[in-house]
Amino acid sequence: MTRPTLLTGWGRTAPTAAHVVRPRTVAQVADALAQAGPRGALPRGLGRSYGDAAQAAGGLVLDCRDLTGPPRLDAGRGTVTAPAGTALGRLAAHLLRRGYVLPVMPGTGYVTLGGAIAADVHGKNHHRDSSFGAHVRSLTLLTPDGRRRPLTPDGEESDLFWATVGGMGLTGVVTAATVAVRPVRTAYMRVDTDRTGDLDATLDLMSREDAHYSVCWLDLLARGRALGRGVLTRAHHALPADLPRALRADPLRLSPSPRLTAPPWAPPGLLNRWTAGAFNAARFHGAPERRRGEPQPLPSFFHPLDAVRGWNRMYGRHGFVQYQFVVPFGAEDVLTGIARELSRAGTPSFLAVLKRMGEPTPGPLSFPRPGWSLAMDLPAALPGLAGLFDGFDERVLAAGGRLYLAKDGRARAETVHAMYPDLPAWREVRDKADPAGVLVSDLARRLRLV
Numbered sequence: 001m002t003r004p005t006l007l008t009g010w011g012r013t014a015p016t017a018a019h020v021v022r023p024r025t026v027a028q029v030a031d032a033l034a035q036a037g038p039r040g041a042l043p044r045g046l047g048r049s050y051g052d053a054a055q056a057a058g059g060l061v062l063d064c065r066d067l068t069g070p071p072r073l074d075a076g077r078g079t080v081t082a083p084a085g086t087a088l089g090r091l092a093a094h095l096l097r098r099g100y101v102l103p104v105m106p107g108t109g110y111v112t113l114g115g116a117i118a119a120d121v122h123g124k125n126h127h128r129d130s131s132f133g134a135h136v137r138s139l140t141l142l143t144p145d146g147r148r149r150p151l152t153p154d155g156e157e158s159d160l161f162w163a164t165v166g167g168m169g170l171t172g173v174v175t176a177a178t179v180a181v182r183p184v185r186t187a188y189m190r191v192d193t194d195r196t197g198d199l200d201a202t203l204d205l206m207s208r209e210d211a212h213y214s215v216c217w218l219d220l221l222a223r224g225r226a227l228g229r230g231v232l233t234r235a236h237h238a239l240p241a242d243l244p245r246a247l248r249a250d251p252l253r254l255s256p257s258p259r260l261t262a263p264p265w266a267p268p269g270l271l272n273r274w275t276a277g278a279f280n281a282a283r284f285h286g287a288p289e290r291r292r293g294e295p296q297p298l299p300s301f302f303h304p305l306d307a308v309r310g311w312n313r314m315y316g317r318h319g320f321v322q323y324q325f326v327v328p329f330g331a332e333d334v335l336t337g338i339a340r341e342l343s344r345a346g347t348p349s350f351l352a353v354l355k356r357m358g359e360p361t362p363g364p365l366s367f368p369r370p371g372w373s374l375a376m377d378l379p380a381a382l383p384g385l386a387g388l389f390d391g392f393d394e395r396v397l398a399a400g401g402r403l404y405l406a407k408d409g410r411a412r413a414e415t416v417h418a419m420y421p422d423l424p425a426w427r428e429v430r431d432k433a434d435p436a437g438v439l440v441s442d443l444a445r446r447l448r449l450v
C-alpha cells in the first residue's frame with residue numbers, strides 16, 4: 001500500500017488524504033479495484049473538478065492520467081477512440097492536425113476523457129450541441145467486480161452508460177471511449193466581440209444570436225445601471241477565406257503559444273474587492289465595443305486560462321470556490337438577483353461566465369438543462385460566503401435550477417437531492433454495477449449520493 005497523499009480539487013480547498021495508485025494498464029486498474037479497502041476506491045483524472053469530486057478520504061484513488069496511448073481516428077465513421085487518461089487538449093491537437101475537432105470542449109484542455117464523461121462536461125456550444133455525453137458513441141467501463149463492460153447509449157446496458165455519463169466516477173472506471181468528431185477546414189475561430197451595457201442587454205443579445213459558440217464574461221462588480229455588463233464573444237469555425245492571406249497556405253497549422261507560470265504564492269489579500277474591481281473594469285474597457293470576424297487560434301478561444309500554468313494558486317492558501325448553477329429560461333430574475341447581491345456585497349469575483357444551455361443528455365446526474373448557466377470564482381476565505389451561497393442555492397432550487405457537481409465542494413445533501421430528482425433512479429443502476437459499494441468519493445459522502 002502506498003503512503004497517503006493529500007489531494008484537493010482545482011479550488012485547493014478541503015484537502016483529504018488517500019492512497020494513490022497510478023495504473024498504466026486496464027489490468028492494473030482491475031488489480032487496484034480488487035485491493036480497495038473498507039474506505040473504498042475512486043478514479044481520478046487531472047483533478048480539474050473544483051471541489052471534492054476526485055477525492056476519497058482514507059480510500060484508494062486511482063490516478064488515471066497514465067491510461068494513455070495513440071488515439072485512433074476513424075475518418076469514415078467520424079469518430080476517435082482513445083484511452084480514458086488522454087487529456088482533451090492533447091486529443092484536440094492530434095485531431096486538429098488531421099482536420100477534425102472534438103464536438104464539445106470545456107474551458108480547459110487539462111481534462112481527461114474519463115473526467116469529461118464522468119462530469120458530462122459542456123462547452124460554449126451547449127445551446128447547439130448539448131454536452132460531451134451526447135457525442136460518446138461507446139465506452140468501456142471497468143466495474144469493481146473486474147468486468148469490462150462495453151457500453152453504448154442505446155445498447156443492452158444503456159442505463160449504465162447514462163448513469164456513467166455525469167456519474168462522477170461512481171459507477172466504475174472508464175478505461176476508453178469512442179467519441180464523434182467534426183471536420184474543420186482551419187485551426188481558427190472567426191470571433192465576434194460585443195461589450196454589453198447591462199444584464200438585460202447581455203441576455204437579449206445571447207437570446208437572439210445563433211452563433212455556434214457563445215460565452216459572456218460578466219463584470220459582477222459593476223453597480224447601478226452597469227450591473228451585469230459584460231463582454232460577449234460569439235464564434236464559428238473559420239473557413240480559409242476568413243483568414244489573413246499569410247495563414248491560408250497551411251490553415252490547419254498553429255504556431256505554439258508560450259505558457260506563463262503563476263507565482264507559487266500570492267500575497268494575502270491580493271485578490272480583494274479593489275483589485276477585482278480594477279481588473280474587471282480594465283477587462284471591460286479593454287475589450288472592443290464591437291468587433292467582427294477576428295481570427296483566433298482554436299486553443300486561445302477554447303482555453304484562454306490554460307495560457308497561465310497554476311493560476312489557481314493566485315487565490316492563496318485558502319483556495320477558491322467556483323459556484324456554478326443553471327436556471328431555466330424565464331427565471332432570468334434569479335440571475336439579476338444574484339448579480340445584484342454579489343455587487344452589493346462587493347464580493348471580489350474575477351471570473352464570472354454566462355452561457356446559454358440547450359438540450360440535456362439522458363444522464364440522471366448530468367448537470368446541463370435548457371436555460372442560463374452562470375459560473376463565478378470567489379476566494380474561499382471570504383467572510384460570509386457560506387451564507388451567501390446558501391441563499392443562492394434556495395433561489396436556484398426554487399426556480400427549478402441546479403448546481404454543477406463538478407464545481408461543488410460545499411452544498412448540502414438535501415438541496416442537491418431536490419435539484420436532482422432522478423438521483424434515486426441513478427442509484428438503482430449504480431447499485432447494480434457496484435453492489436458492494438466500493439466506489440465512493442468525498443463528494444458522494446457529503447451529498448449522500450451513494
Ligand SMILES: Cc1cc2nc3c(=O)[nH]c(=O)nc-3n(C[C@H](O)[C@H](O)[C@H](O)COP(=O)(O)OP(=O)(O)OC[C@H]3O[C@@H](n4cnc5c(N)ncnc54)[C@H](O)[C@@H]3O)c2cc1C
Nearest residue numbers: 045046047048049106107112114115118121122168169174
Ligand atoms: C479552468 C477550468 C475550466 C473548466 N471549464 C469547464 C467547462 O467549460 N465546462 C465544464 O463542464 N467543466 C469545466 N471545468 C470542469 C472540468 O471539466 C470537470 O471537472 C472535469 O470532470 C475534470 O476532469 P479531470 O480529468 O480533471 O477529472 P477529475 O477532476 O480528476 O475528476 C472529476 C470526476 O471524474 C471522475 N473520473 C475521472 N476519471 C475517471 C475515469 N477514468 N472513469 C470514471 N470516472 C472518472 C472522478 O471520480 C471525479 O468524480 C473546468 C475546470 C477548470 C479547472
